[in-house]
Amino acid sequence: MAAHRVLSLVALLVAPTTALSYDPARSLAPLHRLLLQRTVQTQTVYLTDFHDEAKAQWLANYLDPQAPMDTVRMSNTECLPRYNGLDGFPHATNEEYLRTMIRSEPITYEVRYKVGTWAGGNQGTGGAVGPSEEPAADEAFRKGMEQKQTLDFWGGSNNAAAASTRRNNPFLGEHTAKYREYEETIVPSRFAQLLMTTQQQLAKEWRRDLCAIYDGSLILPRDPDADEAQAIAAEQSLYARVIRDKAMGEDPDELGRFATSPLRAANLDLCERLATRVAARELCVDGDLSPAQARRLEECLERLESSEPAEPEAGPTDDIHAALAAKLETMTRVDALGGHARRRGLARRWLESLEDEALADVVRRRRNELARHWAESVVDEVAATHALLLRESLESQL
DSSP states (O other), rough: OOOHHHHHHHHHHHHHHHGGGOOOGGHHHHHHHHHHHHHHHHHHHHHTTTTTTHHHHHHTTTTTTOOOOEEESSSSOEESSSSSSSOOSOOOOHHHHHHHHHOOOOOOEEEEEEEEOTOOTTTTTTTSOOSSTTTTHHHHHHHHHHHHHOOOOOOOTTTHHHHHHHHHTTTTSSSOEEEEEEEEEEOHHHHHHHHHHHHHHHHHHHHHHHHHSSSSOOOOOOOOTTOOHHHHHHHHHHHHHHHHHHHHHHHHTTSSOOOOOHHHHHHHHHHHHHHHHHHHHOOOOOOHHHHHHHHHHHHEEEEEESSSSSOSOOOOOOOOHHHHHHHHHHTTTTTTTTTTOOSOOOHHHHHTTTTOOOHHHHHHHHHHHHHHHHHHHHHHHHHHHHHHHHHHHHHHHO
């Protein structure tokens, strides 16, 4: 009897992990990588908004991310990240990224940027408009300027004062391109402090926003009368509405004291996509699905860019063609949930593409477990990582 108990214990110890209960703590690494990516992108947006493009570009290229981390300026008051996917840092960890930045030496480099306008350019654009390609455009521009000087557009005596102001404006005057040069010094350890502050804010937002994944807030009622454009607009606004409600929950007195990051609604969409992808991948590995269901998930997680692969010709080179076709298939596979996608609601559309409601429900249940665990853990995990890095920094100075 004793030997039987020993063998049973040994069998339990050597049993594969798939036979044990599911542990959502294993999924924290993907969440940390996404948090690092969105921290860098949020800080880059802040820098670009304050027209500090030099530092924003340095941060966007730091440690060579897998995807572009820079921003696209939509207007003088708005900019958006160029990349809206999950795999900006597929191999870097949040802890190592910040540790490397803290330990890096200051960097000094020269910045050179252009001000003014080209000949025939549009005044006031800061050189954004180049010489016209129309043969008579420059001549028409000069005639218009000459006519303008003969008319009193500014109201009597104010005309002279306005003209003097324009002459003293270094960005106007002669229609020639001018350059400004200066030295910029970047202290990476200070950047790390900025990133940690931003990351703490994002972690607090995600703790509240992740609840929307499993509490039904992201379920969009069907409107049979809505056309495609209206359906897309409703889905886009759904995430913003959920974020607004969550943010108001942080400000019970409605005094406007809450601070919301600029990418918060997009962050919720990315978190939903990440939780869905991690849940599907873990279900494929854990062995909780039938072989047919696991194959279906794997096929939907990685879709081919071309659905009609070329048929190899019959002959002695069939093996070579098969090998090349397999290599081409690997290279043309795209991540259905992790790739760049500006339109929100990709996770919902992906679950519908499974065409198996029972399988989709299994993925949703696993995703809800993940989202609940992430919401409970993200703030404490970030605080523990930052405390470790700060302690290491202080110890290195002793």
